[in-house]
Amino acid sequence: MRGSLLVAGTTSDAGKSVVTAGICRWLARQGVKVAPYKAQNMSLNSFVTADGAEIGRAQAMQAAACGLEPSADMNPILLKPGSDRRSQVVVMGRPLADVDAMEYWDVKDRLRQVAVDALERLRDTYDVVVCEGAGSPAEINLRRGDIANMGLARAASLPVIVVGDIDRGGVFASLYGTVALLEPADQALIAGFVINKFRGARELLEPGLDMIRDLTGREVYGVLPWLDGLWLDVEDSLALDNRPAIGARTPYGRQTLRVAVVRLPRISNFTDVDALASEPGVVVRFVTSPAELDDADLVVLPGSRATVSDLAWLRATGLADALRGRVVLGICGGYQMLARTIHDGVESGAGRVEGLGLLPATVEFAAEKTLGRPVGEAYGCRVAAYEIHHGVVTAEGGDPFLDGCRSGSVWGTTWHGALENDDFRRAFLADVAAVSGRDFTPAPDVSFAALREERLDALGDLIEHHVDTAALLRLLEGGAPRGLPLLPPGGAPREAPDFSHNRSVGGER
Incomplete structure (x- = not known):
């Protein structure tokens, strides 16, 4: 079997990544x-491949679902927002430039071929490539330069399934509207729908499924039930808006350990704390105000794409003062904020900025981004991690901690993913409990890697048990069904990019 398809969505966070x-x-x-x-991909959650390329964390998770080591071809273009208007453009795993929203349109023409070539290499290497769209294909203001949704589908002749999130409401209007807003050539590739996050009586949903089939002439390939506990390497911080405190509230010992993660405006790699929530008796929640730190045994200051700006936000909200005297772990950008001084002529251009001074360290931003997969030791445990940063931190005192330092009840490291190392995580939590005076004992047998595999299997089960898999196979092998009806108004026809010169277009694969 050989083929490809595109999983699009009616909105961001509709469920494209997990489907x-x-x-x-x-x-x-x-x-x-x-x-x-x-x-x-536009995301501040990223990962480093074995050869030092930076890609979206969601694609690394999807590679794990395939049993593969991730590669830059799986996410050739990554946008990392540093403000509402500017993003760092990462191409084939390496930073290219920082551009504003309008400048990116000039860059996009050069990137289209990069994206198509990466897909072609994957299609030459693997039997099937499952592509994920970005945002929604119905963002008609962006269609002219689109390289992630229908522009890609047209370029590579991909059948498209559209995922809609029924939990947020209006799913049938979203599905219908998504198709109706597209121009005819794009509509012809929309094969059908998957409804995500359903909870309730299926009998009440059935009439709607019949009606959307009649209205669009397209199949509903499946209805995926709501499934708790799948906080799995999400790429969009929007997913945090409705994220409750997670973790096992039943203590393994006699007490729970409460972890507060500061939700910075430009928070990055917040999935670092997922491993903490896997521990029995550890409850993790995201916070934005000083009052929310009152009962926290550990405060995590996570990564940031805008260290200096988010540090100013910490001060403006009062969180900077509230951190003093508390048990704190700073990771990457959070570690940089804990330092005495920050010299940033790269990310913000602010020059010398006073840090929080909770760790004896200084930060100097370098033009070259550090990307790596370091291995070290702490608490007598082997630790494998990854790092993504421009800020170079120099510890000038304290005790060594991974690549960073510790001073009293404050720890700092630039390493992401360290908490996924089970022995290290348990030793660190035991130390936190001792410092915070909490009677907490980490469970001895939790494997975060095994938990991730269980979650990936749960996603596979969702597809196997709730989606018409025979229809998926037909799409993969035969493409979108021919003669699909066009919906009024059918979108205003626009001149589509010409990809006819690319090897990946035309002819049967």
Whole structure:
């Protein structure tokens, strides 16, 4: 079997990433050689591949669903917002430039071929490539330069399934409207729908499924039930808006350990704390005000794409003062904020800025981004991690801690993913409990890697049990059904980019 398809969504956070991962895991379990792909990703949650390339964290998770080591081809273009108007453009795992929203349109023409070439390499290597769209294909103001949704689907002749989130309401209007707003050539590739996050009586939903089939002439390939506990390497901080405190509230010992994660405006790699929530008796919540720190045994100051700006936000909200005297772990950008001074002529251009002074360290921003997969030791435990930063921190005192330092009840490191190392995580939490005076004992047998595999299998099960998998196979092998009806108004026809010169277009694969 050989083929590809595109998983699009009616909105951001509709479930594209998890549906893509679920299809990948389901196919991999059938023995299919499958890989994920996302042409353009806008996310502050990223990962470093074995050869030092930076890609979206969601694509690394999808690669794990396929049983693969991730590669830059799986996410050739990554946008990392530093403000509402400017983003760092990462191309094939390496930073290219910082551009504003309008400047990116000039860059985009050069990137289109990069994205198509990456997909072509994957299609040459694997039997199936499951592509994920970005945002919504119905963002008609962006269609002219689109390289992630229908522009990609047209370029590579991909059948498209559209995922809608029923939990947020208006799913049928969103599905219908998504198709109706597209121009005819784009509509012809929309094969059908998947409804995500359903909870309730299926009998009440059935009439709507019949009506959307009649109205659009397209199949509803499946209805995925709501599934708790799937906080799995999400790429969008919007997912935090409705995220409750997570973790096991039943203590393993006699007490729970409460972790407060500061939700910075430009928070990055917040998935670092998912491993903490996997521990019995550890409850993790995201906070934005000093009062929310009152009962916290540990405060995590996570990564940031805008260290100096987010440090100013900490001061403006009063959180900077509230951190003093508390048990704190700073990771990457959070570690930089804890230092005495920050010299930033790169990210913000602010020059010398006073840090919080909770750790004896200084920060100097370098033009070259550090990308790596370091290995070290702490608490006598081996620690494998990854790092992504421009800020270079020099510890000038305190006790060594991974690549950073510790002073009293404050720890700092630039390493992401360190808490996924089970022995290290348990030793660190035991130390936190001792410092905070909490009677807490970490469980001895929690494997975060095994938990991630269980979650990926749960996503594969969702596809296997709740989606018409025979129809998915037909799409992969045969493309979008021919003769799909056009919906009024059908969108105003626009001149589509010409990809006819690319090897990935035209002809049967």
